[in-house]
Amino acid sequence: MQTDIETTSATRNVQQDIHGGGAPLTATAPGQLRVIKRNGTVVPFDASKIAVAMTKAFLAVEGGTAAASTRVHETVSNLTQQITATFKRRMPSGGTIHIEEIQDQVELILMRSGEQKVARDYVLYREEHARLRAQKQAASQEPDPDYPSLNVILANGSRAPLDIGRMRTIVREACAGLAGVEEKAILDEAMRNLYDGVAEKDVNTSLVITARTLVEKEPNYSFVTARLLMDKLRAEALSFFGVAQSATQADMETLYAQTLPLYIKKGVELELISPELQNFDLDKLGKALIAERDLQFTYLGLQTLYDRYFIHSNDTRIELPQIFFMRVAMGLAIQEEQKEERAIEFYRLLSSFDYMSSTPTLFNSGTLRPQLSSCYLTTVPDDLHGIYGAIQDNAMLSKFAGGLGNDWTPVRALGAYIKGTNGKSQGVVPFLKVANDTAVAVNQGGKRKGAVCAYLETWHMDVEEFLELRKNTGDDRRRTHDMNTANWVPDAFMKRVFDDKEWTLFSPNDVPDLHDLYGKAFEERYEHYEREAAAGKIKVFKTVRALDLWRKMLGMLFETGHPWITFKDPCNLRSPQQHAGVVHSSNLCTEITLNTKANDEIAVCNLGSINLAQHIVDGKLDQAKLERTVKTAIRMLDNVIDINYYAVATSKQSNLRHRPIGLGIMGFQDALYEQRIAYSSQAAVDFADTSMEAVSYYAIKASSELAAERGKYSTFDGSLWSKGILPIDSIEILAQNRGENYIKVDRSQTFDWATLREQVKTQGMRNSNVMAIAPTATISNITGVTQSIEPTYQNLYVKSNLSGEFTVVNPHLVHDLKARGLWDAVMVNDLKYYEGSLQKIDRIPADLKAIYATAFEVEPKWIVEAASRRQKWIDQAQSLNLYIAGANGKKLDITYRMAWFSGLKTTYYLRALAATTTEKSTINTGALNAVSAGGAGGLSAAPAPAAAPAEDASFAQAAPVPLACSIDNPDCEACQ
Template identity: 75%
Template sequence: MIKRNGQVVPFDNSKISVAITKAFLAVEGGTAAASSRIHETVAKLTTQVMGTFERRMPSGGTIHIEDIQDQVELALMRAGEHKIARDYVIYREEQARKRAQKRALSAEAERAAGAISVLQPDGSRAPLDIERLQTVVSEACADLADVSASKILEEALRNLYDGVTLDEVTTSLVITARTLIEQEPNYTYAAARLLCDDLRSEALEFLGVTQRATQQEMALYYPQALQAYIAKGIQLELLSPELADFDIARLGAAIQPERDLQFTYLGLQTLYDRYFIHSNETRFELPQVFFMRIAMGLAVREDDKNARAIEFYQLLSSFDYMSSTPTLFNAGTLRPQLSSCYLTTVPDDLSGIYGAIRDNALLSKWAGGLGNDWTPVRALGSYIKGTNGKSQGVVPFLKVVNDTAVAVNQGGKRKGAVCAYLETWHLDIEEFLELRKNTGDDRRRTHDMNSANWIPDLFMKRVFEGGEWTLFSPNDTPDLHDSYGADFEAKYEAYEAQTRSGELKLFKRVKAENLWRKMLGMLFETGHPWITFKDPCNLRSPQSHVGVVHSSNLCTEITLNTSDEEIAVCNLGSVNLPQHIDENGLNLEKLQKTVTTAVRMLDNVIDINYYSVPQAERSNFRHRPVGLGLMGFQDALYKQHIAYSSPEAVEFADRSMEAISYYAIQASSALAEERGTYSSFEGSLWSQGILPIDSLERLAESRGDQYLQIDRTQTLDWDTLRERVRAKGMRNSNVMAIAPTATIANITGVSQSIEPTYQNLYVKSNLSGEFTVVNPYLVNDLKARNLWDKVMVNDLKYYDGSAQAIDRIPADLKAIYSTAFEVEPRWIVEAASRRQKWIDQAQSLNLYINNASGKKLDVTYRMAWLSGLKTTYYLRSLAATGTEKSTVDKGTLNAVAAAAAPQPAPVPKACSLDDPDCEACQ
């Protein structure tokens, strides 16, 4: 075939089918009713066109592309498809016109632009500055493949009118670009850059730097903007006066304006709506100023704070690493509450209970996510000595906690978020399981908070062995709360003996399997309580010498000791894993550099942090825990062309986490040498030379090998690091935890945390609006094989973002681009197991199960326990009904519901912008 540019390429008859399908879709749409007719007719017409050429040239030959299109027109006319043929002719003429005017605005657009005057802020009018618009749009499209500046500009001009405002001009450009994202993912960068032009105008004018500036001019204006921003922020009492002590000129010179270009539209819009500092709703914080403000806030206690601020800025603005949301919100402000999550234990007395609820409110106010251990509180029907009455149990207090979380949101920026934990032997456990049901007494329901089971290994053994399980009130069995492993088993069995002798009156005996089924049933029906495991959290805890882990946090990745005197605090941030993948795989040298700086930043958080309650400050300074995690695991697989459902992905999970673990421990030990060890270091597992990989032996010894199935392979020089830690110490009691990264993954434009891709094409709805999300890796691979076109877009919509049913997509790509519900849970669990052996805390692990059943849930969660996981997070089950297909031909998409089915209440979404409750960690 001869192309229009004269190039000769091999003939491909599938392109005829695609061209005819496009014509039908343009006229008839892609409804389910039309789909079958279209497929049959297209196949028939393609055969006719091919037959014509085969008769003309039985031995082969060369055909011009225009000749092929002529034959398509004839075939449509002969088949009686006159309307389709007419639209096909019109389409060909339109494409010819576009080709002729590709590099310039059409005369019509030029005339339209000349007739438009723009309403100025002072009420006057001025001609539309078409030259500037062309410059801005051209800058927005620079170096972006398959993106057309003229296409954006012409379409935007059609939506303008005489008397339009400047804001409306910018909005028209942005909306035009974002509507094109589903056809070409690179338009997300163009839309972000056009949005950035609007941000520049708003911020620079407020700061008095200039009224408008192009991206190219920001090399001049960014240093000026930083200086004006610091002064204005301090004046408005929004920024700490300490920031004025930096060498602002030096920091301004270090800003890299070109890093504004790496944002996706979703990422930049999220920052604008919810992160940038504002005054009376005017955002005067620009993207690179934002990153520099955070860097300054984290470097304020450093000896060479200017050099460190630049180092921190380079890491953040490159997207190689991102701090957690509270740090992004509050670094450099008057109340720098930078920590992500807080864990508390609620005591068994009225004063202590309401004191804990008060602490929840104060911590939530400053953007902290909460995990509450409610196990010590006595059960329903237990004796109250002070009143000679009987307790109402844990549940009524949880209703108060639920309503407090609703009333005290996180600094007015997102909803309050709390998770209650209860141990499986607690007499109130059965009612606790039903907290999120939509039926029953609403006074004993908590519809807005999360809940989690805190499960001892002994219970899981009884489930496997078909044994009985006894429920107690904690005021009768107080030492069970602080026991784990063999010690717990001995004490628990002693209390069971007391129930048989009559010494202990208040108890209930159930079949362990029946209670386990109810746990899974409620998880299936309501999404709660989550399944977490007490013993691996404690047996592998480096801090078992100074306390007990009684719960995890809001997102199930933190495993720190709590007590009446100490509220555990964790400070989070995440390595952007795909940023550390090159043509040779994982770039260990770059990863080491990133992790070393990241751990320093996290350690700084502890000293700078604002503590709203004294128990949190006491705990954080004593143990100095941090939680370095990762995000973009799925993107890292894509970059290496590895399928999530594969041994290679499991191996990559192992090796990447091993490297992060090694460098994080190494970095904390180096900080200990520089700054001193944390105060409770002596007696810890670290001080004994027991690293996270070594602590698996403690779990294996407690459980027995038959109940632990985990790969223990290691590849790095752990002996040398082990000796270094023993000799030099550790700066931090804990250094690793994999958080959900919902928001910061959106900011950096990667897949969240360790999640498989939700869908390859869908609409994401959140507090900032609706965003089309397209998998750019899939698009690029399809482009490389000449398979990306409007028909493919339509097919992806029709099949809910799945590639599996699209015949044109090759099998190797289908394997790589399997979506979350197409990945068998065993691969998710196995990859998590490989990571868990390296992590001293835990990981937020969502489990995706298609066509969930009791048996599938049972197998999956038993496998999670046997694989040594410490915690799991949300169960996500695909709804029984799919997306309505009647709108697949339109420019909008349906969001595919992910709900626990069958039941009327929607399952809570995995930590994502769709459900702000789940953002409390990231």
């Protein structure tokens, strides 16, 4: 009798017979099954190969007599049909099967059909052949002279030799073109962390972790780490589509084009992307993908995309970076007449990092429910039905990833008369508590916390209690620990602060028209109501010293981080839409200033940001490139309005009526570095002015040209635009209403604004509002630049967000220090010790200390003055964080008065100097620098206010100020 192995001698090529031949797959018919071979190539599924293999197995056991041949033929035909039907039932629309899965199914079907002997011999053969294959593979590989031979455990549980040659290829690609990085350093350390029997998936993890620990010594290792991470991403996505089990960066030059059609098809089947994307010429778009742009990412940027942006199915990311950008571009071009050309234009802009759409647009463009807008502004009416209707609107808008700004000023104050019940009101605070809890209960699309900001005008009777909403003491039923708050401050109040006069608080039901008034009209009516109160005609009111209320506002801001201070009059007096309504609040991040009306209009902001650093060429702003970028960006933003999914009907009505957009900037600090300009300098202020003038000019021009192509927005007539009054001109309106003694704003200009004014008057505008500078926290991480208009936080620190902890080193600084021979291990150690500051490191020259001063080393006056220069060009506002070292009452008073006096519309977070510091115990260990716990949300490297000076009682014993979302807070991204 033959041995078991001999019995299967005729089946020596069974495994090769089952899809063993054929060329790699290049194109697949719709619904076709595909097979991944062991070498990673993919071939079409061919049932005849299964039949041939099983026939050989049967004949080897039963012989080749005529009777046996007849039975074998019938049995094999039946079993092959069953196997094929099984896979088609599992994947009715087509899919990818590994060769091992087919062989497992052959074994199973043989056992179920009663063919135990054939099945037994088949199993023995598979085991023996797997052993011989492993031996052959090991023998074919020459031992690596530098590293020991190790085995890895594959996903199917089998063992195979570690492919060190491929590791070398991947690391070599990752280091290509980068100065200061060493392939051998990465391989040596990664191999020390591997062991015999390590899981194959952990090999990439070892490489990534090794490279990221070197970032603090050389910033280019951040690019290396990202490229090593790309190897994992490619394997995950490409194997999902059956294109390949793995690929190098060089392979992606061809594989991207192959993968895009498969991605669109599968994404539609899984109901993850819109079926309308199938109407594009996918071959044309696939060929437009630029694989080398994968090399632009830092580790933080790529990991952020992977963790939070790429579309996934059962936790498998099915997008790669260039496919991700193309999906967003296709979604934005979906209604264009020449949609392929526009999609490619949009893709090239996004993937170049010259411009980036906001987070909701990146999340949802091209999906079944394209909620692309960033923030929604509402006004809450003064009746119970309307209040809870507004809270329901909050819930619906939050569900689909919108950030919210609520105007609560109309709601009557505590103790105000209620005619319908002959009772007294409980005031606005209990309703704010409900709004707070709604934001917690209904988060943003299941992806991040609900984010809402409540606004209240400074004359409201409940304002003093409003100031205390974020305190950690007092009645918790009258606290909103999860909601942002902001003061909506009229100029009349600020004048009384300056003049040290009294201020009167009212309930809005007694003074209903104050809510819609601003400028001189507000002051006149407000003084009228004060006379009415003095005469006893208004019963519910309170008189306070304006300066005392101002100090309490600043004290609560210092203690709790809230309420932020925003200014009602400049937002309205400079609004292009004064004829169409009133700006009653800003948004979640204080950069949007749009009209709202209770029960009628919910304002919507549609955001994107220009990467200013990408437009500095040869040390100066490239005007031609900037104009091209702005023109395309304006078109993309305008498209958002028509494509957007609206969860609430009134938001759609408002957005289509006025068509507002908000084009902003990011990477301002990087742009300064490129020009060798210190943030604390007149040159930086001048650059803030000239760069924003250019953005403003090109943005207004682009919107006007779009109006000529597509038509003016419907409420254009009567707007400031229609009168030839541009943002730079509206400063005069503010000055006339406020009085020249209360404002100081530079009004110089360099562009040909006269010609543009006439063009706008004649041609119109496509958008009621065009510019706003958002925080850009997350999208600036993706593009690898500093957030928004922020100064550098620290030159070396650990950044924590939902994607983990990342060592951040200022690459510009390292480049300069290397050029002067000053970058070494001692310098790294010193930067850790001094928390990223250069000021106390003696061997660093003064010019570098000035250029690389960190946020708390920049005097607030420079931040405010630069913001003032930008504000004169912007029709909306800017998300402006204020950094104050050694904060006390006097510094806060001066800074916020200066902000109002300089014509700013809004301010955002107050950042006080950190008490939390880099953990010194990690110095010289080579580990990632750990950070002691502290700051809001427990985020690392969190600045908290130092203890206030004892002589300033209003700021004593302050709690840590929460982090600004424009720096670290991953929960606040609606405007980013």
